[in-house]
C-alpha cells in the first residue's frame with residue numbers, strides 16, 4: 040500500500056467506473072479477502088489500473104515527490120556532514136569541546152522528536168494551534184518549490200489534511216535521519232583522517248564526577264554492553280579544560296593520546312540518539328502514514344459504493360426482457376345508440392341465465408320473442424344451434440365488467456352472418472343496478488372498433 | 500419435467516390483474532398494465548436472481564381467450580386421469596403455430612414445463628360459469644395450483660368466489676397488488692411454496708433474499724439521503740470575478756446558481772431513490788424546492804415542512820449552531836433586528852428568526868490573483884429540515900408505491916408528516932450532524948455513516 044495505489048484508486052474512481060455487475064463478479068472472485076475492505080480495494084485497483092491513461096497521475100506525482108525528497112535528502116545529509124565537520128574542526132591549538140557535539144546529537148534530536156510527537160498527535164486536524172509546527176504549514180511552503188503545473192495537480196488530489204500532515208512528518212523524519220547520518224560520517228571521517236584531541240569545558244560549575252554521572256546516564260543504553268564506549272572518570276578528569284589563555288593544561292598534553300578515546304562515546308551517542316531513535320520514530324511515522332492512507336482510501340468518494348457493489352449480492356426480480364409495446368387506439372366506436380328499442384326478435388345473454396335475462400328485459404322495458412343463454416356453460420354446438428335459430432333484430436346482453444374474450448368474438452362474428460342487426464348491451468352487476476360504467480363501455484367500444492362488424496351497435 | 504428452480508405461472512381471465520400481481524411481486528414497473536384486455540400477448544418471465552443464479556421464476560401470461568374451444572379439444576380424448584397432462588401437451592404441440600390459440604399456448608407452456616399455477620380472479624365482481632372451462636383446463640394439466648382473489652373494485656363477492664374456487668383449488672388466498680405491503684408479499688410467497696413440497700426450501704431461501712433485498716433498498720436509500728444532506732448543506736458555490744468587487748448582477752447570479760445546484764442535488768437524489776426502489780418509469784407531481792422567503796421561511800411553511808418556530812429556537816440554542824443564523828436567532832436576528840421595531844420582533848415576523856438568508860455571499864481574494872465570489876455553505880438551520888422532510892416523504896411514498904400503479908404520483912406532504920418521525924431527541928442528534936455539515940470542516944466517512952444509520956432507522960419507522 041502506498042500513495043501510488045491511492046492516487047491510482049482516485050484516478051480510477053474519477054475516470055473509469057465498471058458496472059455494478061462487473062464489480063460484483065470481481066468481488067466474488069476475490070471473496071477470500073472480503074474480511075478486509077482495504078485488500079479488496081487494492082486488488083480492484085490492480086485489476087483496473089491498466090485502463091488508466093498514461094502517463095499515470097500517480098507516476099507523475101510520485102516522481103516529483105521522489106525528486107523533491109531526494110534533493111532534500113542529499114541536502115540534509117550534506118548539512119549534517121558539514122555541521123559535523125564544523126563542530127569537530129580541530130586547529131591543533133585548542134581541543135574540540137565535546138559538549139557542542141553532544142548537544143547536536145542528543146538535545147537537538149530529542150527536542151525535534153518531541154515536536155514531531157506533538158504534530159503526530161495533531162495530524163488529524165487541519166487547523167493547528169501552533170501553525171508553524173503544523174506540518175501542513177510547511178507542506179505548503181515545500182510544495183511551492185514544485186512547478187506550477189504539478190502544484191495544480193496536487194491541489195486537485197483528494198489529499199486530506201491528515202494525509203498531507205503524515206506525508207510531511209514522515210519525510211521530515213527521513214531528512215533528520217539523513218542529517219544525523221551526515222554527522223556520524225563526519226565524526227568517523229574526522230577521527231580517521233585527523234588526530235583530534237577532545238576535551239570538555241563549560242561555564243557552569245560542573246565537577247568531573249558530576250559530568251561523569253551525566254555521561255553515564257546519557258549512555259544508559261549501552262554502558263553495560265559496551266563499557267569501553269563510555270569515558271572513564273579518569274579520562275574526564277584529564278580532558279577537562281578551561282579556556283584561560285593560550286596555554287594548555289600540562290596533564291592534557293601528557294595524556295594527549297588518550298583524549299582521542301572520546302570518539303567512541305560520541306559515535307555511540309550519535310548512533311543511539313540521532314540515528315536509532317530517529318529511525319524508530321521514522322518507522323512509527325511510516326505506520327502513521329499508512330494508517331492515514333488507509334482512512335483516506337475508505338473515505339474517498341465512491342469507495343463505499345464500490346465496496347458495497349463488490350460485497351452485496353445483486354438481487355434482481357425484474358424481467359430481463361423488454362415487453363413488446365402494446366398500443367391501444369383511443370378512437371370512439373362509431374356505431375353507438377343511447378336508447379333501446381321496445382322490442383327485439385331475440386334476446387341473447389353471454390354467460391347469463393334465462394331467468395336473469397328476463398329480469399333484465401323487464402328492467403329495460405324491452406320485450407322479445409325468444410330469450411337464449413349463450414356462452415357460459417354452453418357447449419360450442421349448443422351456441423351454434425342458437426345462432427341458427429336467431430334472426431332479425433338481436434338484443435345481446437354482456438357483462439360489462441368481463442372483458443370480451445375471443446370466444447365471445449367468435450360467437451359474435453358467427454352471429455352477424457345470420458341476423459340483421461345486433462345491439463350489444465353491456466350491463467353492470469345487480470349491485471350497480473345493471474348500469475355499466477363509462478370505463479367499461481369505452482373498453483367495449485375499443486374492442487368493437489377493432490372488429491369492423493357492420494351490423495353491431497353498442498348501447499351506451 | 501420439472502426445472503431446477505420453482506416456477507409459477509400467473510394465469511386467469513383477461514383483465515383480472517395478472518400483470519399487476521406479477522409486477523408487484525417482481526418489483527418491476529415496466530410491465531404493461533391496462534384495462535384493455537389482451538395487453539399481454541406473450542408469456543414473460545420474471546426470475547428472482549442472486550448474482551445471476553435463478554432462485555425462482557414467475558411468469559406473466561396472456562389471459563384465456565378461447566377456453567371452451569380448448570376444453571372441447573381436450574375432452575375429445577377419452578383418457579384416464581394419469582394421461583390427461585399428455586393430452587394438454589399434445590394440444591400445445593398441435594397448436595403451436597395456430598394464431599387462434601396463441602394465448603392459450605403461451606399460458607399452458609410454462610405450466611407444462613413444471614410451473615405451479617396461480618389462478619387470478621377479481622373478487623369485486625360476481626362469479627360466472629364462464630370461468631369453469633378455464634379451471635377445468637388447468638385441472639387437465641395436473642400441475643399444483645392455487646387461486647388468488649384480487650379486488651379491483653369496491654364490491655365484495657369473495658364469498659361466492661371462495662365457494663366456487665374451492666372445487667378446483669386446494670388453496671385460495673386474497674392479494675391486492677396495489678395495496679399489498681411487503682409482509683403480505685412475503686406471506687403470499689410462503690403460500691406459493693406450499694404448492695410443492697420440494698419448493699418449500701428454495702422459496703424460503705427466496706424469502707430470505709427478498710428480505711435482504713429490501714434491507715439493501717433501505718440502506719441504499721439512507722445512503723443517498725445522507726449524501727444529499729451533506730452535499731446540500733456543505734455546498735459552496737464559487738465564481739471568478741471580473742473586477743475586484745462583485746456587481747449586483749454577479750451577486751444575484753451566484754445566488755441563482757447556488758439555488759440551482761441545491762435543486763439539482765435534490766432532483767438527482769430523488770431519481771436515485773426511485774431507481775433503488777425499481778421505479779424506473781415513475782411520473783410524479785410535486786411542488787419544487789423553493790427558496791423564496793414566503794415559501795420556505797414563512798410561518799406557515801416553516802411549520803409545515805421544516806421546524807416550527809419553537810423548535811427552531813430550541814434547535815438553534817442547543818444544536819451548537821451558535822454561528823450565523825444561530826446567533827441571529829438568539830439575539831433576535833441581528834441585521835433584521837436593526838431594521839425592525841421591537842413590536843415587530845415580539846409580534847414574530849418571519850424576519851425575527853433570521854432565517855431569510857440561506858448563506859453569506861462573500862468576496863474572496865485568491866492567491867492566483869483573481870477574486871472570487873463565494874456562497875455557502877448553508878447557514879439556514881431550517882433548510883436542513885425542510886429538505887430532509889421532503890426527501891423522507893418522497894422516499895416513503897416511493898418505497899410503498901406499488902409497482903403495478905401507473906398513475907402519476909402526487910407528492911403532497913401533509914401537515915403532520917414531521918410528527919410521524921421526529922421527536923426532540925432525534926432532532927437534537929440530527930442537528931449535531933447538520934451543524935457539522937454546515938461548517939467547513941472535513942466530514943469523516945464514519946461520521947457520515949453514523950448519520951446514515953440514523954436516517955435508515957427513520958425510514959424503517961416510516962415505511963414498515
Ligand SMILES: Nc1nc2c(ncn2[C@@H]2O[C@H](COP(=O)(O)OP(=O)(O)O)[C@@H](O)[C@H]2O)c(=O)[nH]1
Nearest residue numbers: 513514515516517518519532533534650651676
Ligand atoms: N384498483 C385496482 N385496480 C386493479 C387491481 N389489479 C388490477 N387492476 C386494474 O385492472 C386492470 C387490468 O390489470 P392487468 O394487470 O393488466 O390485468 P391482466 O390482463 O390480468 O394482466 C388494470 O387497469 C389495472 O390497473 C387492484 O388490485 N386494484
Ligand SMILES: [Mg+2]
Nearest residue numbers: 517518538539
Ligand atoms: Mg396482462
